Structure formats: C-alpha cells, structure tokens
Amino acid sequence: MKKIVLFTFIISTVVFPQDDLKEKEKALKASTDITFEANKELADNDFIDAEVNYRRAISKSNENTAAPYNLGNAYYNKESFSEAFGRFKEAGELTSEKPVKHKAFHNMGNVFMKNKEYAKAVEAYKEALRNDPSDEETRYNLALAKELLKKDKENQDK
Structure with missing residues (x-):
C-alpha cells in the first residue's frame, strides 16, 4: 500500500x-x-x-509585457499620464529583458517630465540608460530633465 x-x-x-x-x-x-x-x-x-x-x-x-506597455502608450497618447505611468511600471516590473525595461523606464521618465517631476524623471532616465546605455534619445531627455530640475530649484530659491 x-x-x-x-x-x-x-x-x-x-x-x-x-x-x-x-x-x-x-x-x-x-x-x-x-x-x-x-x-x-x-x-x-x-x-x-x-x-x-x-x-x-x-x-x-x-x-x-507588450499588453501593459502598449496600454501605457495608449493612455499616454490620451494624456492620461497617471494611468500610463502605472502600465509602464507594470511592464518594467514584469520583464527581465533589458530592451523592454529600457523602453518602460524611458516612458516613465516622459510621464514625469509631463508632470514637471524632474527629479523623478532624472532617475527614470538613468534606469533606462542602465538597460540601454547607447540610446541617445534617453541621454538627451536625461540632460533636459537635469537642466529643468536645476532651473526649477533656482526659481524656488528666489
């Protein structure tokens, strides 16, 4: 038995x-x-x-990961930035593939830029570059976010 x-x-x-x-x-x-x-x-x-x-x-x-990422893009194009951010974040968390992580973090940075959250945009673009250091668009966006953050801080100090 x-x-x-x-x-x-x-x-x-x-x-x-x-x-x-x-x-x-x-x-x-x-x-x-x-x-x-x-x-x-x-x-x-x-x-x-x-x-x-x-x-x-x-x-x-x-x-x-394509479904949340594409839904994030759809929301972004409709200017529903908080919904877009959530879906980009979901796609980035679900994958271990660097190209998908890169695109997700790049787009999270774009959402932060739209919301004028420049410090968060800087961090998102840095994370995107960790997953694809060769992307010039992300590098440009990072530089722009840093510059806008600097100007924002200067305006707060006045």
Missing part, C-alpha cells in the same frame, strides 16, 4: 509542472492574440475596445 501512495505522489509531482507549463503557454498565446487585436483596434482609433482588450490580455497572462 505504501508503494502505491509513493508512486502516485511521484507521478503527480512530475505531471503537474508540465500541465502548469502548458497552461501558462496557452494563457500567454491567448494574451498575445488579444494584444494583437487590441493593437489593430488602436490603429483604427478605437480606443475603448483597444483598452478593453489590453486589459483582457493583461488578465490572461502576466508574462505578456
């Missing part, structure tokens, strides 16, 4: 991780498909349906 229980336990530990992996792959595929649909809707200027589908994609899989 003990051998059967032990045997069943061994099989269950071997089978379940594979099932979990298949389910995660299936969820990622569904999420990616929904993101693709949302991208098309956004290209057709259908923000409402695109937003709904990006949110659906995000709920399907947390391994799809």
